[in-house]
Amino acid sequence: LAVAAKRMIEKDGASIVVVLGMPGKEPIDKQCAHEASQGIMQAQLMTSTPILEVFVHEDESDDPMVLASVFLNRSRSHARNAYWMLFEPEQLAKRAGQGVRQGFTNAGPLEGN
Amino acid sequence: LAVAAKRMIEKDGASIVVVLGMPGKEPIDKQCAHEASQGIMQAQLMTSTPILEVFVHEDESDDPMVLASVFLNRSRSHARNAYWMLFEPEQLAKRAGQGVRQGFTNAGPLEGN
Amino acid sequence: LAVAAKRMIEKDGASIVVVLGMPGKEPIDKQCAHEASQGIMQAQLMTSTPILEVFVHEDESDDPMVLASVFLNRSRSHARNAYWMLFEPEQLAKRAGQGVRQGFTNAGPLEGN
Amino acid sequence: LAVAAKRMIEKDGASIVVVLGMPGKEPIDKQCAHEASQGIMQAQLMTSTPILEVFVHEDESDDPMVLASVFLNRSRSHARNAYWMLFEPEQLAKRAGQGVRQGFTNAGPLEGN
Amino acid sequence: LAVAAKRMIEKDGASIVVVLGMPGKEPIDKQCAHEASQGIMQAQLMTSTPILEVFVHEDESDDPMVLASVFLNRSRSHARNAYWMLFEPEQLAKRAGQGVRQGFTNAGPLEGN
Numbered sequence: 001l002a003v004a005a006k007r008m009i010e011k012d013g014a015s016i017v018v019v020l021g022m023p024g025k026e027p028i029d030k031q032c033a034h035e036a037s038q039g040i041m042q043a044q045l046m047t048s049t050p051i052l053e054v055f056v057h058e059d060e061s062d063d064p065m066v067l068a069s070v071f072l073n074r075s076r077s078h079a080r081n082a083y084w085m086l087f088e089p090e091q092l093a094k095r096a097g098q099g100v101r102q103g104f105t106n107a108g109p110l111e112g113n
Numbered sequence: 114l115a116v117a118a119k120r121m122i123e124k125d126g127a128s129i130v131v132v133l134g135m136p137g138k139e140p141i142d143k144q145c146a147h148e149a150s151q152g153i154m155q156a157q158l159m160t161s162t163p164i165l166e167v168f169v170h171e172d173e174s175d176d177p178m179v180l181a182s183v184f185l186n187r188s189r190s191h192a193r194n195a196y197w198m199l200f201e202p203e204q205l206a207k208r209a210g211q212g213v214r215q216g217f218t219n220a221g222p223l224e225g226n
Numbered sequence: 227l228a229v230a231a232k233r234m235i236e237k238d239g240a241s242i243v244v245v246l247g248m249p250g251k252e253p254i255d256k257q258c259a260h261e262a263s264q265g266i267m268q269a270q271l272m273t274s275t276p277i278l279e280v281f282v283h284e285d286e287s288d289d290p291m292v293l294a295s296v297f298l299n300r301s302r303s304h305a306r307n308a309y310w311m312l313f314e315p316e317q318l319a320k321r322a323g324q325g326v327r328q329g330f331t332n333a334g335p336l337e338g339n
Numbered sequence: 340l341a342v343a344a345k346r347m348i349e350k351d352g353a354s355i356v357v358v359l360g361m362p363g364k365e366p367i368d369k370q371c372a373h374e375a376s377q378g379i380m381q382a383q384l385m386t387s388t389p390i391l392e393v394f395v396h397e398d399e400s401d402d403p404m405v406l407a408s409v410f411l412n413r414s415r416s417h418a419r420n421a422y423w424m425l426f427e428p429e430q431l432a433k434r435a436g437q438g439v440r441q442g443f444t445n446a447g448p449l450e451g452n
Numbered sequence: 453l454a455v456a457a458k459r460m461i462e463k464d465g466a467s468i469v470v471v472l473g474m475p476g477k478e479p480i481d482k483q484c485a486h487e488a489s490q491g492i493m494q495a496q497l498m499t500s501t502p503i504l505e506v507f508v509h510e511d512e513s514d515d516p517m518v519l520a521s522v523f524l525n526r527s528r529s530h531a532r533n534a535y536w537m538l539f540e541p542e543q544l545a546k547r548a549g550q551g552v553r554q555g556f557t558n559a560g561p562l563e564g565n
Contacts, residue, residue: 031263039267044152046271
């Protein structure tokens with residue numbers, strides 16, 4: 001994923017990349033996901049270009065219907081975030097610190113704030 | 114966070130960056146926080162510019178009021194540290210090795226010193 | 227593995243590399259495999275060239291016959307993927323998101339999709 | 340620590356740097372120490388300059404007097420090592436493989452040698 | 453270790469480096485060994501030069517005589533490998549996939565092969 005994203009930035013001139021993946025639930029799958037995330041982080045730093053990682057972990061739910069809806073939800077939110085980052089960054093500033101999450105319901109801001 | 118901080122340094126000429134985040138308490142959140150920290154470390158090394166990471170972990174307290182006050186406290190201390198690093202580095206030298214912490218009370222110096 | 231793959235790309239002009247390995251089942255073996263994977267990730271990013279990692283972990287099965295067949299299977303699939311990446315990328319696009327795995331049977335797509 | 344050491348090498352022309360730190364005993368402290376160590380490793384590799392990391396972990400002893408004496412001891416040994424690396428490298432060659440440790444008593448060479 | 457190996461490659465023109473180390477058995481020793489391995493990996497990638505890591509972990513055996521003999525054995529095998537890599541690479545190709553190990557007895561090839 002990381003090298004593919006880096007190539008899209010370098011060779012196709014992408015200003016932002018959204019990568020999608022669904023890591024399995026075994027320990028080895030989790031380690032691969034961790035390595036993928038580290039690679040995506042490095043690809044971002046090497047290119048100074050944001051790469052949004054949309055991972056839905058197979059063990060976030062036992063129900064495939066729920067997983068599919070989380071995936072849809074999360075991909076949509078990140079696609080919208082990608083759009084905002086490029087064209088309406090003020091939309092993101094407005095939402096910072098409000099506990100807005102992608103995929104399930106939001107966590108909300110700290111009540112003590 | 115890391116790539117955003119790196120862009121502020123490269124494109125906006127920032128001399129120091131303070132990044133704020135509140136990692137959740139699930140294992141996957143902790144792993145993401147770890148990856149973010151590694152990215153911030155790399156961004157610092159690539160730019161030779163300090164990036165102060167202010168993370169309050171959701172499980173540092175069960176009480177949202179406490180969390181909010183730790184966050185306020187820690188952000189203030191780091192913002193002051195950022196100022197000192199740029200304009201009054203002798204303030205930091207004075208405090209080194211004294212067990213000064215950000216967010217809760219200080220640990221204090223080793224008594225055997 | 228990583229540095230050997232990087233040298234093949236740099237010195238022999240390889241457009242893609244497939245690396246094969248069989249990590250043992252002890253914790254220290256797993257850590258070495260993790261370090262190898264991180265190195266392969268970095269080699270890919272440094273060269274912007276894909277390196278396909280084909281690892282069969284010794285503890286994926288107790289039966290050496292099964293291990294050997296998984297290895298054969300997985301190596302073949304990755305070799306075919308390498309060919310597709312270079313010459314028929316549309317073959318991969320067609321299979322994305324369908325839960326196609328290498329080595330054992332496929333996971334299949336999410337039913338809720 | 341890592342970026343400060345890198346700046347001393349790049350901007351102040353240091354030939355070697357000794358960094359001191361005392362990581363706390365909580366899991367999050369240990370992770371931060373791990374990230375710091377990785378950063379120090381990268382700073383060394385990026386500058387091809389040695390950075391000696393002197394960490395005393397808060398849980399190496401329950402007694403602050405012991406911790407303070409370990410810290411003193413270990414800092415002294417590393418400062419001496421830094422001097423030897425630059426000016427008398429043969430002193431280090433003589434001690435290699437002899438199980439010489441910094442802070443507590445030495446481990447000694449393998450008896451079977 | 454990593455930076456010393458990198459300097460030997462850069463400054464002394466080494467074509468291959470063999471590094472020797474004996475990590476202790478405490479968790480903190482294991483983490484240091486992991487960080488050292490990651491550094492050695494990075495040094496290899498940065499220089500595109502092989503660095504053979506010969507680590508004997510203190511907990512591979514309780515008997516110092518055994519440890520010493522493993523160390524001797526493993527160092528010899530790696531030194532021979534280093535020689536082969538430079539001057540007789542066909543020797544390594546012949547042994548690939550045969551489960552040849554350094555230090556203890558060999559694992560042997562998969563029977564199902």
